[in-house]
Amino acid sequence: MATTEREARVVERVPKQLCVGGHWRDARSGATFKVEDPATGSVLCEVADAGRADGLDALEAAAAAQPFWAGYPPRDRGEILRRAYELLVDRQDDLALLMTLEMGKPVGESKAEIAYAAEFFRWFSEEAVRIGGGYSVAPNGQSRLVVMRQPVGPSLLITPWNFPMAMGTRKIGPAVAAGCTVILKPAQQTPLSALALADVLQEAGLPDGVLSVLPTTDAGGLTGPLLGDGRLRKLSFTGSTPVGRALIKQSADQVLRTSMELGGNAPFIVFDDADLDAAVTGAMQAKMRNIGEACTAANRLYVQAGVAEEFTARLAERMAALRVGRGTEAGVDVGPLIDDKARGKVQELVDDAVTRGARVLLGGEAGDGPGYFYQPTVLADVPKDSEVSRTEIFGPVAPVISFRTEEEVLTEANNTEYGLVSYVFTENLGRALRMAENLESGMVGLNQGVVSNPAAPFGGVKQSGLGREGGSVGIDEYLEVKYVGIGGF
Template identity: 75%
Template structure:
């Protein structure tokens, strides 16, 4: 990476709010800095919107909804298809932008850009497949017509850890269904969302369909929208705590919600597992996105007969990873998002070590600029350690041995969360039995990654409501209307 190229990539991104098709300065007059987490240096400043800006964005979305809802499905799909092609044609620049503001290595950023674009391609195809139904009533006296229509103006709130993919995963189905939007990206990583909005406009998305409000005061922006009465849908990805607050705020106007919340993923390795495959899967499930993912393996339960060997193999793989600025060649582990995130990880590790766990590798944050934390493997982690109950969101793999399948399942399900679980075994009947018994919305069976635009992503318990992606993803943005037809 050259400083000149990095500067150009950042400079090319709009820095203002997008309201009604126009890039405009915030009514607050405020701006905030976007930081490179690898250096702590400021990349640029962007608009810091407030309540008046949010209302203006909603006004634009409401005004655009009638016309957009009547737009032919094929036309909506073609906008998404063109956006997909534009994203892929700019994959390298968008990947560098993501690495600069979020920290992940370039290889992972390129992979996320491709993954993000796929949501637009998938929902471009789903736009023309929204259907309904027609039936004769059981008594023969009437006909039953069922139609699906856009739910209406939607508020989309996205996190910082997958700054492009979380945007396309929400915008794609909303566009396909015919809904207008107000998007509030995370303040740590607003540049990818702003770049994405510019691409959609270039692809022909009409003014006012997508509005973007960047802010450091999410409560000042989101709560008034949810209480406004014109918002009909909230799609949120973030922590369970914030999700609960937004559900309370949505209740007054009975806003339809979908929530992709926190995780505490168990990773189960049985003694008959292919250990090579299990270690490979662990590296993906733990180290993808520097461990800053709701799907990251958070608790490793390994059967006693293979626990020591698994831990040694995983530690060797983790120790071999190269840390550094994500834009540099050969770097495999970038920084965490900010100082608060790094302090949380260190606190969880310290607690586990204080309770008797041992670090096979890592365990202590390095000195120097940036928010780096070393890949860490802890063994003999007691189940009362804080990280057994807390989403780590960092490159730490805590390993706890177990003896029986029943013991493993009890430990895996002993959490309020239920997003994803991972199972490694070569016994087919055990695989199906454990997959059915895990209290999660998704299961990776002999596989360390579950995410794909073609599958329904989401959790149970306090990991969320609804599903994103797959054939169910567009349903979150559609209402069902039943028409009873008489006089026949």
């Protein structure tokens, strides 16, 4: 159970039932599952465990409400999102504590996520009234060409555990703004933030039928029937590349519109002309945000040989100053990983790198006490063939690899199936533009360690995904283009 009166109160306030078409109810089977605090291993509460029948009930509600919601005035859709934004801001402290309890990140980072999540609702509240079309004269002058954009229809949104609130608003915001009804399946590890979000949207005035939230321990059993049902028109997924591939295959029979934000293997490149203070700060942001459990996390730190030793020493000094502990405690910088499986994977990657010749400058082992803690870790002289340079780490481990030339590091950076984000630190404008143009990734951070912004398109290339979320193009993922030819001229 939660360990303080306030923690218990925050958990108690969250609905524990399923939200099916805007109505709270138990799972048809009556099943529930436990939600764990990864910092202590204790049980926070139990929530309803959705099954196949619950998913089909949600789809029935979404399909029934779709014509009504598609015709809802865009301004009114936007005002609902705006009210939801304001409620998230007002409840930032409690929602942040809730997120820390179920996910583990320090409360300060959770507060930053709530603010970031809220911004998606504010951004898309403004985009709702900017869905345009077109009118033109046919080249032969005999007809008129009208182009309109309409909501794609009922959408299934699948979100991960690492950003449980922001990934929900990043998908729900554009879907609701576009006029789509939605079914949200949150991660099993972090259902409470999603349920709290549903409660906020209801209070903001979202009509019945528009939103369902279905926590489950059987993701395939819930989503499989939905993906095979012709009433579903859209799938948006954030998660691992292997699961994304499987979902794309499942979506093929119904030729569903899909958006995929998948895994990453981000290179963080520091040239010898970089501002080292800025580069180390950027590395700390890109590596340690969210305890390293982010698809945008710096996964491979390439540092030019002339500054590699100094950069690595400074990075190790900064990492050593971080305090590890329960995220609810004051002064904690690094919380636990999400579960024991995640911690075990991180240890395997570190052990493999050391076996192949890497040097441990800091950390390299699990933390003390209950919970799934792992010490901030810096590895030097990491071989290019080590697993840690090919696999998404999802933990507080910074592997440093030395390079000599621009051509060499560009080749190494692109030598991966992933292409989500890259980071480059250099004071040379020409080099910065060359790297930005030639790095095979959907996003590039130039002299900055954080790229995520609700006003910018987020997404990757290669096996890091399909489509974009956020920015002015984010709503396009939930709109179909219809052409009307008008004759008689």
